[in-house]
Amino acid sequence: MLVTGPSGAGRSTAINVLEDLGFESIDNLPLNLLPRLLDGPPLERPLALGLDVRNRDFEVNAVLDTIRRLAADPEIDSEVLYLDCTQEVLLRRFSETRRRHPMSPGDAPGVGIVREIELLAPIRHQATVLLDTSELSPHELRAALQEWYDPEPARRLAISVQSFSYKRGVPRGVDLVFDCRFLRNPYWEPALRARDGRDSGVAGYVAADPLCAPFFDKVADMVLLLLPAFQAEGKSHLTIGFGCTGGKHRSVMMTEKLGKALANQGWQASIRHRELERHARSVPPQAGVSL
Template sequence: MAAPDAETQRVILVTGPSGAGRTTAINALEDLGFEAIDNLPLGLIPRLIDGVSLRPMALGIDARGRDFSPEGLLDLQAQLSNDQRVTVELLYLDCRAEVLLRRFSETRRRHPLSPDDAPGEGIAREMEMLAPVRSGADLLIETSDLTPHDLRAQVQRWFGSETGQGMAVALHSFSYKRGLPNGLDMVFDCRFLHNPFWQKDLRKLTGLDAAVSDYVSRDARHAPFIEKVTDLVAFVLPASVEEGKAHFSVGFGCTGGQHRSVAVTECVAAALALQGWRVSIRHRELERLGLAAETSRIVKTGGEARN
């Protein structure tokens, strides 16, 4: 990632369910030169930011914290985002419930939110509590199938000045009925494209299905739209790198967030990846409805990496 300019404090807020790898990620960031502090109460973070040091910081946020609440963390994220002295990113480490249960069983640890009960109850309670934070995260890393070594490599890829490949670009699909995702730098409306919802054989499918993406792409306006959007985003990204931004988010919305916005997000992500940009994808409504598994992912680059 490109480092912020010399006058900006870079802050990475690291959170996620217990057992998903927060400590591993914090240690990896510390090895990359970040000042790392784990389990810091939310109320102390603004005072910490008021210090004079411009060294990048990685702050671990634990749901067990005495003053923790999802609303408090999202409010802190918004507060820091509006602070001209700070470049803030919220990193969420996600993991499937059955994998977390296995990890707790293998280590015979008690879950912090259910010390007297089976770990499964605490896992379910914590994941439900953290759902708003997961939706508001700037970057999500799914750790279910990652070893600690793999997770360190992912963190180095996204945040390492030497091993990184330039700015991180996040593309989000969403439903306008549920509002815009937090922290978007650009938003594009896909509701003018032909709507697969009105086709009975496509209604229950998603933009990840070939039949839906083919239907959307047959709209004569689709190809020019993808080309113009890709050109515009690719034009803005280098300037954003020069400005010192480490993360750039683009949203694509449609009525239900299931068909058109998903298909367009996939097309633009593939086009940007071919140009060498590191792209992550979030399909908010598909995640919420459970219509597709592992929809949040990183797209492999197909060209030279951008710095």
Template sequence: MTHHAECDTEDLSQRVVLVTGPSGAGRSTVIAALEDLGYETIDNLPLSMVPRVLDGPVLQPIALGIDVRNREFSATRLIELIDRLTREPKIQLEVLYMDARPDVLQRRYSETRRRHPLSPDDAPEEGILREIDLLVPIRARADILIDSSAMTVHDARAEINQLFDQRKTAGLAVSVHSFSYKRGVPRGLDIMFDCRFLANPHWQPELRPKDGRDAAVADYVTHDPRYREFFDRVMGLLLFTLPAHVEEGKTHLAVGFGCTGGKHRSVALTESVSGALAEAGWHVSKRHRELERRGLELPASGTGNGA
């Protein structure tokens, strides 16, 4: 009886997707795509109104678009709101950050001849750089980051469908994160593995400039005699527990791999584990926090289902 009561409580939780990012990166496209998926969407809602909107009966998932046009916007206030909603047991919050390179944002503004909200009387590039700088702490707090630089509108909508379609993600969506322990543990991890015991490519001069997505780095990490047993045990644990999380009604599980710099070993493990989970049929996304901080080019975050 206790088991059923817990499931009922979980079922009453409100899924909330907070969509933000620099102007021109695709936030409006995402809001429209989520609306088509059955989400109740509200764009540019004042921050002070968000708790009131969510303080009601659970009817359908909600997507809230928030950007610098909001008259109450500040990075500090938005982080405070994220912290507040994260602490609410009946709210399942996901922060989706739509990003794009500055040169891409500038080109998009030039093509549409729109004025940037932070530089209405100046060249768009000034407002773009100012906004990117303003949003740095928000970007670091995102649960899902999508770089739309190389995406068409259709690509962006397909990515959102893959990540947020209730028919596909009903059950469980898994996100796999790499990070550096020196910069702290990412917010919201459910399970965390320390891979600092593995051989470190950093001490190999030819591998140091590369990261764990590079085949030579991955090969170096996997040739540590302890790697295979570690990988097999991690996968065994995940594949054993994931169905149980589904039974409990959980919709998202965040798994983290940490190493010293967050560039080699944790990235290689995140790549291999996310790939193996996708091959096993789970809906998986991945994020490399320290590579994102360094501004290194990353592919779209979703690995799909069985991709």
């Protein structure tokens, strides 16, 4: 995919979005290097190339020739994504950012905007997809590109569900934190103390607390409500934490339960237990020491 358009129309944002969607993205690749890139080893991912007037060898006829050659190759499925924008909006964006226009570095941005739009007109006519970003915020542009180019939209938000001990503090970078310390604690049952929340006996003990089911249901409902909103906002990673006193029983059980529930709903969810991992690293398996 060739991604181009006038400066300020959102090309850089589009390149970043496509990269998040699994494309191999290269911005401002010199056109004379494109044949070498395509003649190399087979690409494992779709390729998005950002082209604009800042390219070292940018020339309209060369771009048009590249578009024709790619379209004529039966082994390449090519597309031209042209991000368009009105002159008025482009001028406002340059005024807000106070950046110089690449085609009029020593003059007013409006001069460069007119020059660039006129220069790119032949390429615009060759666009496979023409997207006017005049009325789009960066988040709305991201949402539009995700709708068109994301083959698995429900799987593009990477979710990590983690358990932890409040004694060692809340992990860095956690977006949503839920405190499980009000649930009945298996630590006080001698037969369960040495086990962890992945054990069916421990899980059953915690689940027997009358507050456990409604707590989990409300957390799951809220998370499933928020995930599409986070995704629409452009978030690519979300971390959810469950904490308890020791990070071994209640938080582990809830982490396992929510991680599986999210996976069953088609979300890409991974599970991590901070204290159990720390314990496994620091204690030899045969030692039998419990947290």
